[in-house]
Amino acid sequence: xxxxxxxxxxxxxxxxxxxxxxxxxxxxxxxxxxxxxxxxxxxxxxxxxxxxxxxxxxxxxxxxxxxxxxxxxxxxxxxxxxxxxxxxxxxxxxxxxxxxxxxxxxxxxxxxxxxxxxxxxxxxxxxxxxxxxxxxxxxxxxxxxxxxxxxxxxxxxxxxxxxxxxxxxxxxxxxxxxxxxxxxxxxxxxxxxxxxxxxxxxxxxxxxxxxxxxxxxxxxxxxxxxxxxxxxxxxxxxxxxxxxxxxxxxxxxxxxxxxxxxxxxxxx
Numbered sequence: 001x002x003x004x005x006x007x008x009x010x011x012x013x014x015x016x017x018x019x020x021x022x023x024x025x026x027x028x029x030x031x032x033x034x035x036x037x038x039x040x041x042x043x044x045x046x047x048x049x050x051x052x053x054x055x056x057x058x059x060x061x062x063x064x065x066x067x068x069x070x071x072x073x074x075x076x077x078x079x080x081x082x083x084x085x086x087x088x089x090x091x092x093x094x095x096x097x098x099x100x101x102x103x104x105x106x107x108x109x110x111x112x113x114x115x116x117x118x119x120x121x122x123x124x125x126x127x128x129x130x131x132x133x134x135x136x137x138x139x140x141x142x143x144x145x146x147x148x149x150x151x152x153x154x155x156x157x158x159x160x161x162x163x164x165x166x167x168x169x170x171x172x173x174x175x176x177x178x179x180x181x182x183x184x185x186x187x188x189x190x191x192x193x194x195x196x197x198x199x200x201x202x203x204x205x206x207x208x209x210x211x212x213x214x215x216x217x218x219x220x221x222x223x224x225x226x227x228x229x230x231x232x233x234x235x236x237x238x239x240x241x242x243x244x245x246x247x248x249x250x251x252x253x254x255x256x257x258x259x260x261x262x263x264x265x266x267x268x
Contacts, residue, residue, distance in 0.1 A: 032057070032066055047075050060086045061096025084215070085115060091129050124211065125154040126165065136235045145227050149187075151219040155211040165218065167205040186228065190221035232257045 032055050036044045048055045056078045057066040065082045086096060089108055093100045101108065128151055135144040151165070172186045192198065196218055197208040207218060236252040 028053070028068055029066070032064075032068075036064070046079065056082070058082045058086065061090075061100075062098060063096065063101065085112070088115070122157045124157065124160070124163065127152045127154070132231065134231055136237070138237055138239070140234065140236050142231065145225060145231060147223040147227070149221050149223075150217050151207075152215055153209070153211045153218050154215045155213055158213070160211050162208055162210050164200075165207040165209075167207070169205050171205050187221040187223050190219060192220075193218050 031050060031053075032048075035048055035050065035055070044057075046056060046058070052070050054069050054073075055066060056069075056075055057064050058079060059065070060083075065086050067078050067082055069078065088111055089101075089104075090096045092107060092111060093104045128149065130147055130149040133146045133148075134142060137143045153163075153165075168185045170185050173190055174186075174188060192207070193209070193216055195209050195212075195216075200206040200208060209218060233253060233255045236254065238250040238252070240248045240250070242248055
């Protein structure tokens with residue numbers, strides 16, 4: 001199967017990720033969009049064909065996620081690929097929207113290249129994904145902070161023997177089980193995939209598993225309040241009253257990350 005992937009906004013904007021592979025031509029995105037806008041109604045068929053080229057798409061976050069192929073491939077397989085791709089982009093970019101895609105064009109291209117190229121290789125990827133939610137008071141003081149994390153394994157091998165994932169030996173679950181003499185790595189609670197063997201976890205913090213093809217979440221953990229370090233940003237709110245009596249809220253965000261790093265803030 002020859003596959004190219006692209007993203008197009010539902011509106012008339014020109015937000016486009018060009019095809020990753022060029023077998024289908026540089027104008028394939030415009031061809032698809034012309035076919036979609038020419039159809040009556042707002043529910044175009046998932047599978048459309050133009051001569052020997054097949055278009056398959058899903059819609060998430062107000063965006064079209066499109067794959068094209070000239071082979072007689074299973075549409076369910078391609079749609080599942082697009083759903084997983086959208087979920088992957090959401091995890092790395094913090095959300096699915098026109099703005100988040102515009103801000104992360106380079107990152108999404110790298111993800112597409114990794115997904116499409118790595119499909120034909122025998123590789124295993126281990127990703128750690130964390131989400132932080134904070135509540136800041138009117139005086140700028142941090143009132144609440146929650147961290148939710150996952151350890152994911154993506155396996156692209158037809159068969160894989162057991163792998164061992166070693167965590168920090170000072171990892172403590174709950175405040176009553178602090179380990180080691182240095183600054184402990186603590187989580188409040190955690191859970192594991194049913195296929196993970198935990199016979200070495202209590203003694204050496206090692207996870208053992210035989211991963212199947214595809215992606216699976218090996219471990220989930222959560223930390224509530226009492227963060228080991230301060231968040232990498234600070235918020236300074238200011239409230240003023242204008243001449244008409246209306247209250248105007250100003251939010252000044254200061255980020256303490258190095259200049260070469262970037263973050264995406266949501267729900268502010």
